[in-house]
Amino acid sequence: MTTSATFSATSAPSSASARPLLEVRDVRKTYHLPRGQTLKAVDGISLSVMPGEVLGLVGESGCGKSTLGRCLLRLTDVSSGQILFEGQDITHLSERALRPVRQRMQMVFQDSYASLNPRRRIGDLLAEPLKVHPGPDGRKRSRATIAARLHELMDLVSLPAAALDRYAHEFSGGQRQRINIARALALSPRLVVADEPVSALDVSVQAQIVNLFADLQARLGLTYVFVAHDLAVVRQISTRVAVMYLGAVVELGETDAVLHRPAHPYSAALTAAVPRPVVGAIRAAPLGGDIPSPVARPAGCRFHTRCPFVQGRCRAEEPALRRIGPSHSVACHFPLAEG
Amino acid sequence: MPAEIAPPMTAPLLDVRDLCVSFPSRGRMIPIVEHVSFTLGERDILGLVGESGSGKSVTAMALMGLIDSPGVQITGSALFRGQELVGMPQKQLRRLRGREIAMIFQDPMTAFTPVYTIGWQIDEQIRAHERLSRKQARARTVELLAEMGVPDPARTADRYPHQLSGGLRQRAMIAMALSCNPSLLIADEPTTALDVTVQAQILDLIRSLRSTYGSSVLLITHDMGVVAETCDTTLVLYSGRVAETGPTEVLFAHPGHPYTAALLASIPPLDGPRPHRLPAIAGAPPAPLERPAGCAFAPRCTYVHDTCLPAPPPPLVPTGYDPLAAPQDDATAQVSAAAPSTQPVQFAACVLPAEGTPLPPRLTYSELSAGDEADATGFPPSSFAAGEPH
Numbered sequence: 001m002t003t004s005a006t007f008s009a010t011s012a013p014s015s016a017s018a019r020p021l022l023e024v025r026d027v028r029k030t031y032h033l034p035r036g037q038t039l040k041a042v043d044g045i046s047l048s049v050m051p052g053e054v055l056g057l058v059g060e061s062g063c064g065k066s067t068l069g070r071c072l073l074r075l076t077d078v079s080s081g082q083i084l085f086e087g088q089d090i091t092h093l094s095e096r097a098l099r100p101v102r103q104r105m106q107m108v109f110q111d112s113y114a115s116l117n118p119r120r121r122i123g124d125l126l127a128e129p130l131k132v133h134p135g136p137d138g139r140k141r142s143r144a145t146i147a148a149r150l151h152e153l154m155d156l157v158s159l160p161a162a163a164l165d166r167y168a169h170e171f172s173g174g175q176r177q178r179i180n181i182a183r184a185l186a187l188s189p190r191l192v193v194a195d196e197p198v199s200a201l202d203v204s205v206q207a208q209i210v211n212l213f214a215d216l217q218a219r220l221g222l223t224y225v226f227v228a229h230d231l232a233v234v235r236q237i238s239t240r241v242a243v244m245y246l247g248a249v250v251e252l253g254e255t256d257a258v259l260h261r262p263a264h265p266y267s268a269a270l271t272a273a274v275p276r277p278v279v280g281a282i283r284a285a286p287l288g289g290d291i292p293s294p295v296a297r298p299a300g301c302r303f304h305t306r307c308p309f310v311q312g313r314c315r316a317e318e319p320a321l322r323r324i325g326p327s328h329s330v331a332c333h334f335p336l337a338e339g
Numbered sequence: 340m341p342a343e344i345a346p347p348m349t350a351p352l353l354d355v356r357d358l359c360v361s362f363p364s365r366g367r368m369i370p371i372v373e374h375v376s377f378t379l380g381e382r383d384i385l386g387l388v389g390e391s392g393s394g395k396s397v398t399a400m401a402l403m404g405l406i407d408s409p410g411v412q413i414t415g416s417a418l419f420r421g422q423e424l425v426g427m428p429q430k431q432l433r434r435l436r437g438r439e440i441a442m443i444f445q446d447p448m449t450a451f452t453p454v455y456t457i458g459w460q461i462d463e464q465i466r467a468h469e470r471l472s473r474k475q476a477r478a479r480t481v482e483l484l485a486e487m488g489v490p491d492p493a494r495t496a497d498r499y500p501h502q503l504s505g506g507l508r509q510r511a512m513i514a515m516a517l518s519c520n521p522s523l524l525i526a527d528e529p530t531t532a533l534d535v536t537v538q539a540q541i542l543d544l545i546r547s548l549r550s551t552y553g554s555s556v557l558l559i560t561h562d563m564g565v566v567a568e569t570c571d572t573t574l575v576l577y578s579g580r581v582a583e584t585g586p587t588e589v590l591f592a593h594p595g596h597p598y599t600a601a602l603l604a605s606i607p608p609l610d611g612p613r614p615h616r617l618p619a620i621a622g623a624p625p626a627p628l629e630r631p632a633g634c635a636f637a638p639r640c641t642y643v644h645d646t647c648l649p650a651p652p653p654p655l656v657p658t659g660y661d662p663l664a665a666p667q668d669d670a671t672a673q674v675s676a677a678a679p680s681t682q683p684v685q686f687a688a689c690v691l692p693a694e695g696t697p698l699p700p701r702l703t704y705s706e707l708s709a710g711d712e713a714d715a716t717g718f719p720p721s722s723f724a725a726g727e728p729h
């Protein structure tokens with residue numbers, strides 16, 4: 001099933017390259033648990049990401065956002081399906097063959113503390129990928145090239161060059177996240193998968209980092225897959241949004257279409273549940289029930305146990321992700337909006 | 340939903356004055372919480388907001404007498420129904436906790452032991468305070484769980500904490516906290532670990548406690564959205580000090596402290612136009628030992644000037660007045676820095692109001708959404724900024 005490739009093309013930035021940077025075809029990731037149980041963390045996802053685009057991945061805890069993010073970069077092997085990067089099928093590439101590809105796809109994680117080795121200077125941490133990977137000319141980078149690049153990176157993330165001589169613990173959470181971003185950018189990737197990169201930050205610092213992501217994207221023409229559970233953050237940064245529920249994408253479309261004119265009842269409930277920082281906002285009645293266990297996902301529509309609009313057909317038949325507009329698709333038998 | 344802003348006529352349930360908490364470290368005392376004062380009325384919900392490390396939990400733990408670090412210094416006063424909590428003997432405090440004051444935490448696993456069923460643990464809690472048979476206690480437990488919206492409460496009571504979802508565990512913890520009908524519930528980030536759809540359920544539940552149980556709630560959170568939706572009164576902490584306090588409606592409509600205003604402005608809006616850039620606050624909150632002598636927010640404040648810098652930190656000064664006590668000529672002029680004879684209800688620890696240059700009001704929700712139609716989520720689109728252009 002590759003319909004996603006066709007409809008996302010319409011939302012591509014008006015560039016010459018109409019080819020997706022990243023394509024995901026019916027990807028599944030199943031974990032085998034004790035006692036013969038299986039957990040479908042990613043349950044048949046197809047989507048594509050155009051160059052220069054920011055795809056936001058939202059959904060509640062455990063819906064498979066991080067797993068999908070790791071699959072995209074081959075940090076986890078998929079159980080089935082295909083992943084194409086720059087048109088090349090990387091699903092089964094060997095580690096060795098993957099190495100040159102890895103430079104062009106990087107990840108930024110939530111926990112900015114844990115991901116930085118406390119015993120090494122920031123400069124050494126950032127230099128590491130530059131030493132390991134050859135330069136664009138295929139040769140080992142010289143010391144001078146690396147030093148120049150480190151200064152460039154500090155500049156990109158608005159940290160003083162003096163930071164290179166210091167250790168991770170000397171920085172605040174926001175500064176550490178800047179360092180993580182600098183490290184991800186060291187090899188000039190095209191794609192950055194950011195997994196909850198601002199979730200651990202203080203509210204007042206979060207905005208700085210969100211702005212930094214936006215600036216870097218504009219400056220360097222980066223493409224992001226931006227994973228977050230905070231819808232407002234995702235809205236600020238994303239061109240398109242994919243809403244996930246229990247391992248599947250239930251709605252995919254342009255950011256404000258999905259968040260303001262949601263077609264899937266789950267997307268609608270999710271946006272309605274976010275408390276607004278304004279007094280007097282009337283919130284709709286909250287969604288009842290809990291997220292079902294991912295090992296025992298409901299038959300038919302995976303959302304039917306909590307859906308206020310459930311009907312007989314929903315329990316029997318699983319809705320496929322189908323197009324309802326030029327760049328909007330939804331997996332629901334009775335969508336709330338068309339296009 | 341914030342209730343009326345009328346000042347409490349009777350003595351408040353909890354009256355905290357000048358609470359200071361310091362911890363010793365390497366031979367010196369680190370002031371973590373400095374001169375925090377607030378009152379909490381009967382059936383009121385007070386929101387204690389602030390960023391990570393601002394001292395929210397330390398404040399709550401100090402009130403509950405739950406800080407047992409060696410050398411900790413707690414000064415000031417906290418009157419609960421007229422009884423002084425600061426310095427109260429542990430034995431007496433223990434009796435108060437559980438019976439009159441209950442606390443719930445972000446992580447319900449800290450409240451429950453994994454080896455007993457949640458029903459058993461709630462039964463025990465009830466029996467510790469009331470003479471009831473095991474059977475009577477269980478009946479009450481099941482009743483409580485049902486009131487907290489736990490489906491199939493009798494069977495759920497027989498399950499172990501780890502067998503429940505996060506939302507159900509949080510409900511069970513609230514049930515346990517309410518089992519002795521406390522008049523004060525302190526909830527420390529009760530929904531932070533929960534998904535938004537489940538958070539919405541728990542916030543509804545917390546709001547309903549005042550009518551069903553007559554409880555007052557001290558709600559600790561870092562989420563301004565949660566405060567706006569849930570609390571009557573808001574207290575904003577910044578680096579261990581009170582930056583601002585006032586009725587939620589007033590404070591959100593017209594923040595009196597530049598930190599509150601900047602914080603509100605930096606939250607990306609979910610509705611309305613998307614700002615090109617977020618109006619971020621430069622820098623980060625100071626560590627307790629690096630806290631400036633004057634205004635703690637000075638290094639990050641766009642309005643900083645000479646008078647902000649010297650010690651002592653600016654005191655709380657009135658910035659907003661009770662709209663009900665003021666003549667209401669204009670519906671939009673909810674808070675007017677008008678007639679000095681009216682009752683002050685909002686206070687900010689900033690030099691600007693006294694210098695005659697208070698902050699402009701933040702655009703209110705009704706102003707922003709006027710004329711706009713509700714969208715599919717049931718929300719009128721809104722956008723807002725706190726005085727600063729974005």
Ligand SMILES: Nc1ncnc2c1ncn2[C@@H]1O[C@H](COP(=O)(O)OP(=O)(O)OP(=O)(O)O)[C@@H](O)[C@H]1O
Nearest residue numbers: 031039041060061062063064065066067068229294
């Ligand atoms: N290594 C693993 N073994 C078994 N199950 C796993 C493993 N990694 C993840 N899972 C399960 O897969 C599902 C998806 O997890 P994932 O971390 O991708 O969710 P998420 O959407 O990122 O959630 P969160 O918002 O909490 O980060 C969850 O049910 C999780 O428990």
Ligand SMILES: Nc1ncnc2c1ncn2[C@@H]1O[C@H](COP(=O)(O)OP(=O)(O)OP(=O)(O)O)[C@@H](O)[C@H]1O
Nearest residue numbers: 362371389390391392393394395396397398408561
């Ligand atoms: N027992 C202790 N001894 C020394 N310092 C402490 C102790 N408990 C807390 N602190 C310090 O007090 C400060 C405030 O902590 P507190 O837990 O109250 O923050 P908070 O506002 O609740 O933050 P969060 O949102 O992260 O929960 C922090 O700098 C913390 O390191």
Ligand code: SF4
Nearest residue numbers: 301304307314332333
């Ligand atoms: S298919 Fe049915 S149950 Fe599923 S989201 Fe649509 S209306 Fe709800």
Ligand code: SF4
Nearest residue numbers: 634637640647689690
């Ligand atoms: S006292 Fe000065 S520095 Fe502090 S908030 Fe007010 S204007 Fe800003």
Ligand SMILES: [Mg+2]
Nearest residue numbers: 065066067195
């Ligand atoms: Mg995750």
Ligand SMILES: [Mg+2]
Nearest residue numbers: 395396397527
């Ligand atoms: Mg805390």
